[in-house]
Amino acid sequence: MGSATHMHISGVDRAARALSGRVRDAVSEERLAKVLYAVAQMGMDVAKAGYSKAEYPGTNDVSVSIERGEGGKTYLVATGAHVLFIEFGSGVNIAPTNPLAAGLGYHPGGFSTGKIRPSGWWLYVGERGSAPDANVKPVEDHDKDGNVTKTYANKWWTQGNGSANAMYEASKEMRDQLAEQVRRIWGGR
Structure with a gap:
């Protein structure tokens, strides 16, 4: 795995749009961007914590960032030469615990x-x-x-390493926090 691998968690933006039902004007677009960034920030905190405590036989070079895409999309991205081994685990005698693996x-x-x-x-x-x-x-x-x-x-x-599940746990946290962030940023409306 010589080159960096990117893992994206997307779909939260679609859920935010469906949940808010208010994305019709510039003010709503700005609020939605704030919601997405707030939720992504929470996810980034969870992912960074998960990767920082991950046990891996080699160099753990994973970094986590928030990226903006076209059409107002927001991505939580984990990058690193061994990010897939760390996220999903590796080895013959170590069963993966990541439900997506x-x-x-x-x-x-x-x-x-x-x-x-x-x-x-x-x-x-x-x-x-x-x-x-x-x-x-x-x-x-x-x-x-x-x-x-x-x-x-x-x-x-x-013999490898267990799965860190950092992005998996981050995606759960983002889904759990989405409605609260919509209420907070839209002022309870």
Whole structure:
């Protein structure tokens, strides 16, 4: 996964328009933009917290931002070289807990097919991340007596990581907060 991957949560803008039923003039468009930004900000807080505590064998380079699109659309975007591994989890022996994973084609061992050892460990090359020691071991050479003769820098055996569910939880928070933000910004009307 050398290039950055973007994950978008969209659809909240459509729900806001349907819920408000008032998007007919410039004032309403401005209020709707405020609603969408407020809801996206809440989602961004949840996603950032989720990614910051995610356990991953390698470098967690995920960043979360709010982007504006055409037609007043607002997107919550997670970007990073390994964002999909972190969001949905990876590994053969670690069951994903993200309810969207299977529907999007992410399942235990799906990425690592043909790359794993029979024991369920697969090779990760890069800086050591925050995954528990039980899921990450250094790559080593051993002599005939089992003594370590060489430890390789930035090469790790890993069983993967659980899913962070950061964007999934952010989308739930945004849906939960939408009606309240419409009431707050439209002044209870």
